[in-house]
Amino acid sequence: MVQQDRRVRRTRRGLQEALFALIFEKGYDRVTVQDVLDRADVGRSTFYTHFRDKEALLLAAFDALSEDLRGELGAVASDPARPAEALFRFAYERQPAFRALCGKQGGEVVQRHLRRMLTELLMAQLCLGKPVVPAEVVVEFCTSTTLGLLGWAVDNGFPHDAAWLAAAYRRLVEPGVRAVLRPA
Amino acid sequence: MVQQDRRVRRTRRGLQEALFALIFEKGYDRVTVQDVLDRADVGRSTFYTHFRDKEALLLAAFDALSEDLRGELGAVASDPARPAEALFRFAYERQPAFRALCGKQGGEVVQRHLRRMLTELLMAQLCLGKPVVPAEVVVEFCTSTTLGLLGWAVDNGFPHDAAWLAAAYRRLVEPGVRAVLRPA
DNA sequence: GGCAGAACCGAACAGAGTGTTCAGCATCGG
DNA sequence: CCGATGCTGAACACTCTGTTCGGTTCTGCC
Numbered sequence: 168m169v170q171q172d173r174r175v176r177r178t179r180r181g182l183q184e185a186l187f188a189l190i191f192e193k194g195y196d197r198v199t200v201q202d203v204l205d206r207a208d209v210g211r212s213t214f215y216t217h218f219r220d221k222e223a224l225l226l227a228a229f230d231a232l233s234e235d236l237r238g239e240l241g242a243v244a245s246d247p248a249r250p251a252e253a254l255f256r257f258a259y260e261r262q263p264a265f266r267a268l269c270g271k272q273g274g275e276v277v278q279r280h281l282r283r284m285l286t287e288l289l290m291a292q293l294c295l296g297k298p299v300v301p302a303e304v305v306v307e308f309c310t311s312t313t314l315g316l317l318g319w320a321v322d323n324g325f326p327h328d329a330a331w332l333a334a335a336y337r338r339l340v341e342p343g344v345r346a347v348l349r350p351a
Numbered sequence: 352m353v354q355q356d357r358r359v360r361r362t363r364r365g366l367q368e369a370l371f372a373l374i375f376e377k378g379y380d381r382v383t384v385q386d387v388l389d390r391a392d393v394g395r396s397t398f399y400t401h402f403r404d405k406e407a408l409l410l411a412a413f414d415a416l417s418e419d420l421r422g423e424l425g426a427v428a429s430d431p432a433r434p435a436e437a438l439f440r441f442a443y444e445r446q447p448a449f450r451a452l453c454g455k456q457g458g459e460v461v462q463r464h465l466r467r468m469l470t471e472l473l474m475a476q477l478c479l480g481k482p483v484v485p486a487e488v489v490v491e492f493c494t495s496t497t498l499g500l501l502g503w504a505v506d507n508g509f510p511h512d513a514a515w516l517a518a519a520y521r522r523l524v525e526p527g528v529r530a531v532l533r534p535a
Numbered sequence: 536g537g538c539a540g541a542a543c544c545g546a547a548c549a550g551a552g553t554g555t556t557c558a559g560c561a562t563c564g565g
Numbered sequence: 566c567c568g569a570t571g572c573t574g575a576a577c578a579c580t581c582t583g584t585t586c587g588g589t590t591c592t593g594c595c
Contacts, residue, residue, distance in 0.1 A: 311499025
């Protein structure tokens, strides 16, 4: 049976939606398991049969997203700007989720995971010649700017579209990376 | 009386040092008030006469630093790379504190404050002509890279000196900023 | 339609951590 | 030396967590 019991789907979905709404309202740290229970109208014991704790619920929600995201990010060429653009597009298509997961309101847990995912991806595809600056630092640079811009967009309610954000990213990031990878 | 009671100094200092050590050992989130009390050998009630909660203790420690930091950052010219360099130098002079406050182990509280401080500073001194990209985004870019590099240095035990970090920063960040501030 | 099994419920419980109170002791500065 | 201030430690109420379990409801399947 590849598809779960309907009740399970309902419960998990309800818990996840309640969590997102509550994160948006008062921030991940201030959300309590009891809050989620009340909002989703789910029994306490039921919650703990599905998730070990609040963080597990968050990560389950994140994993559902990140599986799709990995697909899109994996298909990009070895251009350091591509992952960022794919991520921006992806975020714009799922604004509600990103509003809860990234930005000020989301916990640092998701930020850490996102950062690690991006870092690994960039490390894998940035195996270039002798850069002036260690590849590790270049990757750190790309990751920080990507997540920084994304967070900015999220916290400002996605004021422009994904293409605009990608253009800004290219303008700001590419010159530096180019200068470092091709020593003058 | 400009100087406090010696007992007060001793207590506050002990609490702060205990907090830093514990953050370094197991990360801010996992540090409990009781841990700090035991480590500093201070009574529970004493703690709460000094600080409202764990976060207040952290912020008091941070404020002591940030006062000095503001001084150094305030004196820089309107070159967007200067604040970063000053911050790097400052961090290298107080590695133990930054190991606790920034990096993976430190809570996101300090990160938020540092980010806000940097953002405000850069916003104030980056009042330039019509940039291709909103100044807000440029500032976000600079802030993210500065904190990103700093976090990297902290988490890797300050592998190079401040000048090296500043040079890497300039190489990576300046080309993009220049390209954006002076439309081709 | 009916049945076995799975999911859900809710109440109760133990445990950890928080923040407050207070009476008594110690230490400080003058 | 003394009045004021700070520290102590134990006790307490509170919130949140994570677990347990007997009883109820729903689902998939025959």
